[in-house]
Amino acid sequence: MSNFNEILGERLKKLRAQDLYRELRWIDSPPGRLLQTGTQILLNFASNDYLGLANEPALKEAAKKAVERYGAGAGASRLITGSVTPQSELEEALTQFKGTEAALSFGSGYAAAQGAIVALISKQDLVIVDRLVHACIVDATRLSGATLRVFAHNDVADLEHVLEKAQTKRAGTGNTLIITESVFSMDGDHAPLRELVLLKERYGAWLMVDEAHATGLYGPHRRGLAEELGVADHIEVQMGTLSKALGAAGGYICGSRALVDLLINRARPFIFSTAPVPAAAAAATAGIRFVQSVAGEERRKRLWTRARELSQLIGFSEDRLSAIRPLVVGDERRAMEQAAALRARGFLVPAIRFPAVAHGSARLRLTLSASHTAEDVQLLAQTLLELGLAPGHGQNGQSASQCASPLPVSEGLSNDA
Numbered sequence: 001m002s003n004f005n006e007i008l009g010e011r012l013k014k015l016r017a018q019d020l021y022r023e024l025r026w027i028d029s030p031p032g033r034l035l036q037t038g039t040q041i042l043l044n045f046a047s048n049d050y051l052g053l054a055n056e057p058a059l060k061e062a063a064k065k066a067v068e069r070y071g072a073g074a075g076a077s078r079l080i081t082g083s084v085t086p087q088s089e090l091e092e093a094l095t096q097f098k099g100t101e102a103a104l105s106f107g108s109g110y111a112a113a114q115g116a117i118v119a120l121i122s123k124q125d126l127v128i129v130d131r132l133v134h135a136c137i138v139d140a141t142r143l144s145g146a147t148l149r150v151f152a153h154n155d156v157a158d159l160e161h162v163l164e165k166a167q168t169k170r171a172g173t174g175n176t177l178i179i180t181e182s183v184f185s186m187d188g189d190h191a192p193l194r195e196l197v198l199l200k201e202r203y204g205a206w207l208m209v210d211e212a213h214a215t216g217l218y219g220p221h222r223r224g225l226a227e228e229l230g231v232a233d234h235i236e237v238q239m240g241t242l243s244k245a246l247g248a249a250g251g252y253i254c255g256s257r258a259l260v261d262l263l264i265n266r267a268r269p270f271i272f273s274t275a276p277v278p279a280a281a282a283a284a285t286a287g288i289r290f291v292q293s294v295a296g297e298e299r300r301k302r303l304w305t306r307a308r309e310l311s312q313l314i315g316f317s318e319d320r321l322s323a324i325r326p327l328v329v330g331d332e333r334r335a336m337e338q339a340a341a342l343r344a345r346g347f348l349v350p351a352i353r354f355p356a357v358a359h360g361s362a363r364l365r366l367t368l369s370a371s372h373t374a375e376d377v378q379l380l381a382q383t384l385l386e387l388g389l390a391p392g393h394g395q396n397g398q399s400a401s402q403c404a405s406p407l408p409v410s411e412g413l414s415n416d417a
């Protein structure tokens with residue numbers, strides 16, 4: 001053997017020295033309010049299973065039936081062998097749920113972003129993203145070869161500035177795609193979708209919105225934040241995941257028939273990857289039905305009740321409705337120490353570090369679920385206060401949006417450099 005492992009060992013050492021080393025933790029229980037890890041039972045404030053559907057009987061039943069009828073694996077990609085009924089049912093359910101002409105499901109949200117962006121965009125095009133968008137969007141844009149520009153987080157004026165500059169420089173060449181999340185994954189704040197829609201229409205750009213943390217939670221039909229703000233019909237590419245509030249696994253793109261037909265022909269993770277297992281599609285369909293049901297509405301109400309309780313108990317300043325509440329620590333090591341202190345007291349709250357967030361903006365990312373009880377939230381709040389970790393009560397509490405970000409500011413970040 002060459003020096004392969006030596007070189008890797010050096011890299012790992014560097015990660016440890018920077019407090020950026022990660023290791024696996026093993027869990028021996030279903031995803032839920034409590035997690036068993038080794039001999040310890042932890043109260044789970046780390047999951048994106050916001051409505052507690054990942055272990056819901058209706059979803060598990062649907063998955064089991066699909067296994068019985070269609071088997072464990074899919075065998076090949078959908079364009080090779082064809083699509084099984086659970087997949088067509090899922091895409092019909094998605095189309096109705098989101099109120100769009102068509103829908104396409106993918107093996108993951110990550111794959112959906114990659115498939116859509118690379119299929120829609122090429123070298124001569126321009127992609128402008130919010131500085132805090134998810135890695136899957138940045139990776140896909142880089143892969144597309146398009147020019148990548150970044151606007152300051154949720155800053156419509158800065159986006160306009162970027163659009164203006166791009167338009168004078170690039171008159172007549174290629175399309176422009178603006179991409180944002182609706183509810184941001186590591187900050188829990190909301191994008192100004194109405195203003196973004198006005199702007200993209202004024203400049204003739206396209207808009208893609210990643211609703212990973214909003215699908216199933218916002219809007220009269222729980223379609224997401226775009227529905228709540230009344231702008232869903234103006235968004236060319238509506239993306240989301242089936243693996244968070246919907247409790248299953250997979251990703252989706254919803255939009256026009258032309259969009260979906262193009263993706264079937266051009267989205268490489270769709271074409272070159274074996275179809276998701278039928279059980280995943282069946283569980284996702286059951287998840288979509290669940291969030292639209294009376295029981296789903298009860299879960300959603302309970303989630304927002306817990307979110308309000310936590311805000312009141314530990315004094316979050318802004319009062320937005322969000323299941324994601326970051327406590328920004330800054331220093332990576334300190335964030336890890338705080339997460340360890342919480343774990344020692346029986347709470348699983350992850351320390352989020354670079355590259356998920358910018359260097360020096362490490363944080364505890366608290367997530368709430370409808371499966372939490374009022375007592376769970378009280379216990380957590382009490383512990384955060386005792387440890388001096390609540391905002392305004394000790395070490396933490398910098399507003400997340402004041403922090404630097406994973407991507408450099410708009411100037412200079414471009415693939416053609």
Ligand SMILES: *Cc1c(COP(=O)(O)O)cnc(C)c1O
Nearest residue numbers: 108109110134185212241243250
């Ligand atoms: C989780 C997440 C994804 C990826 O979805 P998966 O189904 O987990 O691959 C995409 N975008 C955002 C904002 C996310 O938080």
